Amino acid sequence: MSKEQVTALVTGGSRGIGRAIALALAEQADNMAIFFAGRQDKAEETVRELEALGLQALALQCDVADAQAVKAATDKVREAFGPIRVVVNNAGITRDTLTLRMSAEDFASVLHTNLSGAFHVIQACYRDLMRAGWGRVVNIGSVSGLMGNPGQANYSAAKAGLVGLTKTVAKELAPRGVTVNLVCPGFIETDMTGAMDAQVLARAAGAIPAGRLGRAEEVAQAVSFLCSRRADYITGAVLQVDGGLYM
Ligand code: NDP
Numbered sequence: 157m158s159k160e161q162v163t164a165l166v167t168g169g170s171r172g173i174g175r176a177i178a179l180a181l182a183e184q185a186d187n188m189a190i191f192f193a194g195r196q197d198k199a200e201e202t203v204r205e206l207e208a209l210g211l212q213a214l215a216l217q218c219d220v221a222d223a224q225a226v227k228a229a230t231d232k233v234r235e236a237f238g239p240i241r242v243v244v245n246n247a248g249i250t251r252d253t254l255t256l257r258m259s260a261e262d263f264a265s266v267l268h269t270n271l272s273g274a275f276h277v278i279q280a281c282y283r284d285l286m287r288a289g290w291g292r293v294v295n296i297g298s299v300s301g302l303m304g305n306p307g308q309a310n311y312s313a314a315k316a317g318l319v320g321l322t323k324t325v326a327k328e329l330a331p332r333g334v335t336v337n338l339v340c341p342g343f344i345e346t347d348m349t350g351a352m353d354a355q356v357l358a359r360a361a362g363a364i365p366a367g368r369l370g371r372a373e374e375v376a377q378a379v380s381f382l383c384s385r386r387a388d389y390i391t392g393a394v395l396q397v398d399g400g401l402y403m
Contacts, residue, residue: 162184162242163186163233163239163241164178164181164189164243164244164383165190165191165230165233165244165277165281166188166244167277168193169188169191169202170192171202172344173246173346173372173375173376175372176371176375177376177380178206179376180373181242182209186212187211187213188212189213189214189215189216191277193217193247196217199215212236214233214237216229216232220269220273220276221273222276227276240285241284241291243277243293244295245273245274247269247273248269248270248273249265249266251265251266251311252307252308262310263310264310275321278321278325281293285332288334289332290333290334291335292383294338294379295321295322295338295339296379298312299396300315301318302315302316323392327392330392335382335391336391337382337390337394339375339378339382339395339396340396340397341398342364342369342396342398342401343360343361344369345370345372357369365399369399
């Protein structure tokens with residue numbers, strides 16, 4: 157990122173990986189907007205941390221599954237800070253259960269948030285990115301989208317869908333100097349994995365060659381690199397940050 161007024165948007169920036177990404181991008185951005193679903197308290201914490209680092213920061217409650225809400229929220233970001241040049245689609249949810257028992261609602265809601273959500277945000281920022289002559293989109297996928305995972309038909313399908321979305325938009329925007337990449341974390345210590353059954357998580361950790369879960373900051377470093385000028389020639393890439401879990 158260049159140092160002249162760069163505005164970045166991180167969805168799901170109130171907690172976990174999204175907060176770590178927002179903080180890691182602070183050294184490359186002047187203005188930072190985060191979207192969150194309901195945890196205003198956590199979103200305000202992130203804003204305070206960003207302000208302490210010298211940024212102008214804004215937290216907006218915005219359900220990324222709702223295209224109109226995304227359009228309205230990105231308009232607010234633009235009013236406050238100008239065009240959005242860096243977009244990180246990190247907001248995500250799980251509704252895990254075996255395929256046999258999965259309701260159509262739980263399948264759809266995970267698709268709407270994790271996949272359509274990224275589409276809505278990209279579309280709402282598309283003109284800004286196209287006009288700037290330089291920009292960044294990083295989508296947050298998952299190894300589940302690359303290798304499948306029992307109990308995650310909805311989540312794996314949504315994250316696999318992000319591979320196609322990422323590569324398509326990467327091809328569309330490459331001539332405009334905009335890179336679009338997908339970062340796929342493995343098991344990372346956040347509220348999301350904290351909600352998993354301890355035994356299931358311990359078994360999963362045992363399958364990780366690195367022998368441990370990852371930290372949100374380790375994902376954020378990869379995102380930060382992809383957003384930097386050092387990654388000008390990397391687009392359409394799928395980068396795993398998973399301790400070797402999927403190879
Ligand atoms: P958390 O559950 O800790 O945080 C989720 C974040 O997304 C919160 O900021 C939440 O807001 C926000 N969010 C959820 N739904 C919506 C929505 N509809 N609209 C806007 N914001 C929303 O998740 P993680 O930090 O663990 O995960 C972040 C991303 O990384 C997700 O895409 C996840 O799928 C992916 N990932 C995580 C892995 C892990 O092991 N943790 C592994 C692989 C991928 P609020 O705080 O208001 O609820």
